[in-house]
Amino acid sequence: MIRTRISLVFFAAAFAHAWILQPAAAQGSRADYDRAAALREAVQGKVFRDRVTPHWMEDGRFWYRVELPGGKQESWLINPRTGEKTPYKQPEAAEGGALRPRFPAGVRSEGGSEEADVLFENHTEGVIRLFWVDGGGQRKEYGSVPPGGSRRQHTFAGHAWLVTTEQGKPLAAFVAETGAGKAVVTGAVPAPPSRPARDPGRSLDGKWQAFLKERNLWVRELAGGKERPLTTDGTAERFLDGPLSWSPDSKKLVAFRTVPAQEHKVYLVESSPADQVQPKLRTLDYLKPGDRIAVSKPCLFQVDPAQEITVPDALIPNPWDINRLRWEPDSSRFSFLYNQRGHQVLRVVSVDAVTGTARATIEEQSKTFIDYADKLFLQYLDQTHEAIWMSERDGWNHLYLYDTETGKVKNAITHGPWLVRDVERVDAERRQVWFWAGGVNPEQDPYYRHLCRINLDGSDFHDLTPGDGTHTVQFSPDGAWLLDTFTRVDLPPVTELRRASDGKLVKELERGDASELLKTGWSYPERFAAPSRDGKTPIYGVIWRPTHFQAGRKYPVIENIYAGPHGAFVPKSFAAYHGQRYLAELGFIVVQIDGMGTNWRSKAFHDVCWKNLSDGGFPDRIAWLRAVAAKDPELDLNRVGIYGGSAGGQNALAALLFHGDFYKAAVADCGCHDNRMDKVWWNELWMGWPVGPEYAANSNVTNAHRLQGKLLLVVGELDTNVDPASTMQVVNALVKADRDFDLLIVPGAGHGAAETPYGSRRRADFLVRNLLRVEPRHEGSAPENR
Numbered sequence: 001m002i003r004t005r006i007s008l009v010f011f012a013a014a015f016a017h018a019w020i021l022q023p024a025a026a027q028g029s030r031a032d033y034d035r036a037a038a039l040r041e042a043v044q045g046k047v048f049r050d051r052v053t054p055h056w057m058e059d060g061r062f063w064y065r066v067e068l069p070g071g072k073q074e075s076w077l078i079n080p081r082t083g084e085k086t087p088y089k090q091p092e093a094a095e096g097g098a099l100r101p102r103f104p105a106g107v108r109s110e111g112g113s114e115e116a117d118v119l120f121e122n123h124t125e126g127v128i129r130l131f132w133v134d135g136g137g138q139r140k141e142y143g144s145v146p147p148g149g150s151r152r153q154h155t156f157a158g159h160a161w162l163v164t165t166e167q168g169k170p171l172a173a174f175v176a177e178t179g180a181g182k183a184v185v186t187g188a189v190p191a192p193p194s195r196p197a198r199d200p201g202r203s204l205d206g207k208w209q210a211f212l213k214e215r216n217l218w219v220r221e222l223a224g225g226k227e228r229p230l231t232t233d234g235t236a237e238r239f240l241d242g243p244l245s246w247s248p249d250s251k252k253l254v255a256f257r258t259v260p261a262q263e264h265k266v267y268l269v270e271s272s273p274a275d276q277v278q279p280k281l282r283t284l285d286y287l288k289p290g291d292r293i294a295v296s297k298p299c300l301f302q303v304d305p306a307q308e309i310t311v312p313d314a315l316i317p318n319p320w321d322i323n324r325l326r327w328e329p330d331s332s333r334f335s336f337l338y339n340q341r342g343h344q345v346l347r348v349v350s351v352d353a354v355t356g357t358a359r360a361t362i363e364e365q366s367k368t369f370i371d372y373a374d375k376l377f378l379q380y381l382d383q384t385h386e387a388i389w390m391s392e393r394d395g396w397n398h399l400y401l402y403d404t405e406t407g408k409v410k411n412a413i414t415h416g417p418w419l420v421r422d423v424e425r426v427d428a429e430r431r432q433v434w435f436w437a438g439g440v441n442p443e444q445d446p447y448y449r450h451l452c453r454i455n456l457d458g459s460d461f462h463d464l465t466p467g468d469g470t471h472t473v474q475f476s477p478d479g480a481w482l483l484d485t486f487t488r489v490d491l492p493p494v495t496e497l498r499r500a501s502d503g504k505l506v507k508e509l510e511r512g513d514a515s516e517l518l519k520t521g522w523s524y525p526e527r528f529a530a531p532s533r534d535g536k537t538p539i540y541g542v543i544w545r546p547t548h549f550q551a552g553r554k555y556p557v558i559e560n561i562y563a564g565p566h567g568a569f570v571p572k573s574f575a576a577y578h579g580q581r582y583l584a585e586l587g588f589i590v591v592q593i594d595g596m597g598t599n600w601r602s603k604a605f606h607d608v609c610w611k612n613l614s615d616g617g618f619p620d621r622i623a624w625l626r627a628v629a630a631k632d633p634e635l636d637l638n639r640v641g642i643y644g645g646s647a648g649g650q651n652a653l654a655a656l657l658f659h660g661d662f663y664k665a666a667v668a669d670c671g672c673h674d675n676r677m678d679k680v681w682w683n684e685l686w687m688g689w690p691v692g693p694e695y696a697a698n699s700n701v702t703n704a705h706r707l708q709g710k711l712l713l714v715v716g717e718l719d720t721n722v723d724p725a726s727t728m729q730v731v732n733a734l735v736k737a738d739r740d741f742d743l744l745i746v747p748g749a750g751h752g753a754a755e756t757p758y759g760s761r762r763r764a765d766f767l768v769r770n771l772l773r774v775e776p777r778h779e780g781s782a783p784e785n786r
Contacts, residue, residue: 027587660708
């Protein structure tokens with residue numbers, strides 16, 4: 001059992017205007033709401049030495065700058081070869097030295113933390129205008145510069161600036177880097193950064209142009225312009241389609257024969273449009289589980305003389321998707337990835353370009369599901385006729401090396417009771433793979449991401465980032481060094497310089513300083529781990545307490561839930577403000593937990609969700625909460641509430657339907673309450689296909705009569721992610737079952753209506769009223785949108 005506890009202190013008098021501490025009995029007061037609303041702003045800008053951005057020099061050294069209290073800064077010069085760290089004074093940048101010229105089209109700002117200074121010089125014969133371009137591409141004018149004139153402009157690293165003529169014609173664009181630089185505007189517009197993509201319809205030898213016409217596949221001889229069809233049987237119900245793929249020798253061509261999906265319309269009523277009195281009807285195409293999806297299968301054609309070479313479909317009988325089509329360099333065959341509907345079969349199929357004979361070179365099967373959305377990796381090594389493939393076949397997500405000629409596994413590249421999260425890069429020449437892993441250090445939280453390297457034969461494994469936390473890295477330009485930054489919810493970022501070949505520590509560069517933050521009365525979240533339903537598998541979560549927490553006093557508990565099987569959701573990185581702190585400040589202890597059925601643990605851990613989304617990991621969550629309460633009696637498990645949105649909305653209501661003896665109040669926002677009502681891909685992946693009785697068994701609609709406790713349903717009338725009718729069908733079932741509940745429909749809102757200022761305040765009020773058992777006294781003040 002892992003447990004970290006940090007003592008709490010009161011906020012400094014400097015924040016007395018926003019932080020009026022009340023006795024614990026005043027929970028739910030106006031002061032509590034005001035303090036909670038001010039919390040985000042009060043804790044910002046009080047962590048220092050937490051970000052390192054390297055600026056590499058031609059001699060292999062780099063410098064960086066860190067922020068210090070009081071608006072001060074330090075700059076340091078690092079020699080990676082020796083680990084020497086010396087103070088550094090940045091010289092005045094040469095012309096353009098702190099700027100990156102960009103093609104004007106599409107430029108927009110990024111980053112924005114480190115200060116910069118740009119001197120714009122107008123070397124044109126006319127007036128130029130300066131525009132800052134925000135992250136969304138919107139322009140804000142910052143004045144003009146006359147011919148021969150200049151203007152110095154303060155900005156931030158990563159911010160984009162567009163220069164135009166007086167009439168608005170783009171002349172140049174620049175992205176600022178840290179420090180000072182000069183932007184010389186001559187009027188010559190830089191060239192676009194890349195050439196247009198090659199036309200996939202044109203053969204590589206330049207002789208043929210393939211194209212789609214009247215639902216059929218045609219080719220044109222580019223020399224003479226003569227056109228002829230390769231197919232003539234295309235109809236609206238069955239037609240030729242792209243993508244088109246030519247063989248390297250330009251003799252063969254692959255297209256797809258497609259049967260379109262059925263039509264499934266979802267209708268939304270916008271009750272209160274801004275531009276008219278009458279409502280508007282909105283319509284969107286939205287396939288749901290069990291609907292007929294589009295089916296596309298590859299067709300092989302010889303171009304001259306024209307002939308279709310039949311590709312048998314025994315290996316591709318019912319595709320959910322066919323993609324990643326590629327030709328062998330010698331044009332002898334092509335291959336593609338086949339994902340079967342139901343997601344229990346995934347295979348690489350290779351087709352002989354002469355005979356059309358198909359065989360499976362890689363095949364994956366599962367009795368539950370194959371997580372193609374998050375655990376799919378395939379990279380070919382053409383020179384050695386090999387491929388790297390990702391699989392959970394041994395119970396953990398790992399990499400395997402295949403012989404593509406024989407279809408046999410040569411060896412497991414990685415193995416053990418941990419998993420590969422994703423692949424960073426493959427070095428075919430050195431026969432190495434760099435990848436992100438979880439659980440490689442059994443003493444650490446298994447959700448922490450570590451960058452690792454291993455040889456393709458499974459030898460010489462290195463955890464390049466061993467620090468106890470979750471990691472991000474920045475490589476040197478030559479790839480020889482990496483800056484490893486790791487963090488936890490209870491540890492500000494630590495940045496180390498490491499050798500990229502084996503992860504050997506060269507020097508700790510910076511350790512985030514949260515001392516100014518702690519002076520305000522802020523406290524670190526608490527990490528906690530406790531056994532799951534099986535009594536042995538550790539379940540991980542985080543605890544937030546109010547700043548006015550009093551040891552020995554009982555506090556209601558609120559769980560923030562999202563149990564979607566596609567991920568894991570408990571925060572792992574340090575942040576001065578998590579949204580959960582808002583509710584904690586009103587007088588609650590707030591927790592977040594990743595139970596069984598979520599991602600990034602073993603296959604068995606993940607499989608709990610299979611055709612079983614109503615489980616939501618609740619047996620693990622309840623066991624975890626009881627373990628916390630056994631150590632910390634301040635948790636009042638007689639007053640436990642829960643809230644969540646989307647899949648979390650489905651989970652929050654399920655808590656009251658299936659575990660109403662434990663959870664007493666729930667706020668369910670925009671939930672996919674019946675998996676037959678939600679989007680086709682997400683629900684079929686976890687609930688299976690064809691639609692079986694499990695869909696109804698797991699539905700909040702069919703189980704609505706089981707409701708115990710207090711319920712607030714929230715939905716936006718214009719939710720295009722989850723059909724709002726999913727919530728209204730719950731409402732209908734609750735009415736028929738004569739169950740009491742609250743309903744908030746937010747006009748004009750989309751997905752996540754409870755995150756609007758009004759929805760957020762109503763959620764807080766509901767939990768205060770039903771768990772603190774006092775009437776909220778905020779006098780209508782709405783919290784900020786978190």
